[in-house]
Amino acid sequence: MSSRAQPGQFIAIEGGDGAGRSTQIGLLLPWLQSKGWAPLQVGLGRSTLIRRTLRDLRRGREVGNWTLALVYAADLTDQAEWAVAQALAAGFTVVADRWTTTALARCAVRGIPPAWLEHLLPSEPQPDIRIHLQVPPQRRLEREVAKRGVPTWMEAGRDLFARGDPLRGFIRYQRLLDQQIQELGSKCGNWHTLDGEGNVAEVQKRLRDMVSRLVRSVHMGEDKDGQAPEPQ
């Protein structure tokens, strides 16, 4: 799939809010290390170039949709051009806690044409493996509420459904987001969905199985003949 000459692997884990991505990545990294694959974590909203802006957004500062889209573009491009490119060249395994698909989906549900934004997001390096960690919105809502009492402004899509209550807003918004992520992601050849339901250890086992199988196949060049999507 990848025409990149670099020796490293680039794994992007996409998904809606509260799917357990950060927890799972937190467990995946030491495992990668134990296998001798030096890992580096990147992700949506992690660029230091634009960190004050991103912090304001996390804190719920209202921002227009075009601005949001361009902030994501700057954020991901900065990471792609520096951290990701360097790490892959050095043979690291790069794991992204959300990458272009989630950014595109978040903007798409807000009326930003994906065709426009796609063009502005980093085209290189492309992830070798894209994993959609899927958990039904209802289940994720329970987790989010358990964690902080109320879903954040953005997670509940309250800029979209301002008058709705946060819980219904969350379900409604996350459903739209899931749909978009799946639709946009499945256009990529290396898209895989992973069932994120169940306890942390179970999900982690499934994730490790998927990663070792896919990384091996990428290494061996088996992935070249248009990988079949993951059967659910």
Added chain:
Amino acid sequence: MPQNNDRSLMYPLSLRLAGRLIAVEGIDGSGKSTQAQLLAQWLRDKGYIVHETSWNSSPLIKRDLRRAKRRTSLTPRTFSLMHAADLAERLEREILCPLRAGQLVLADRWVYTALTRDVARGMDPKWLRALYAMAPRPHLTVYFRVPVEVALRRIAIGRSEIRYYEAGMDLGLASTPQESFLLFQRRVVEHYEQLVQTDGLEVIDAVEPVAVQQKRLRAMADRVLHKKRIASPRVVEVVTGSHAR
């Protein structure tokens, strides 16, 4: 003259703008900001409501952009994206509403700054036009034409040093800021001259006395304002479009 009546550069926003957007463009040291300020004052004296906005000034993006410039940690691509985010934020916060409400917006630099400077940095003009698709085309854009040597002299009088990115030092064209400024801004000027042809920018000779330039600028603004009489604020025309939620 503008090639089409569509007010956005590339992407049709379907927003009807009852007000007028006037932009001044030119290289650093062309005197455009001075002229813009004089124009704003004159328009206000005539009773117009004028909103002034300038390039990379949005409170949200400005802080990160300044820091990045200080640390020179921008690539040509992130340079472009950050400036576009800055304009998007200003559009959504301070430009589109006044325009829809029938008021005047005076912009010190518009997308043409990106279409010259960023192209001089090696960015693809097509990519840049797509990037700025959300920006409406001004009703009047005035380009202040000045030889780069004159601009450099003016900057030397105004402030002590030439800024890193303004001199295009990130391109490694020359070892001294002065030399680099001349080389880089010459490229920028070439691109401005092309835009005069393709995008209908109006030209003012920025070597002429300030008062003479101002007289020309006022005449140009007058023409744009007279096409459709814009006076006191009008009832806001509620328009549905991509920006309506």
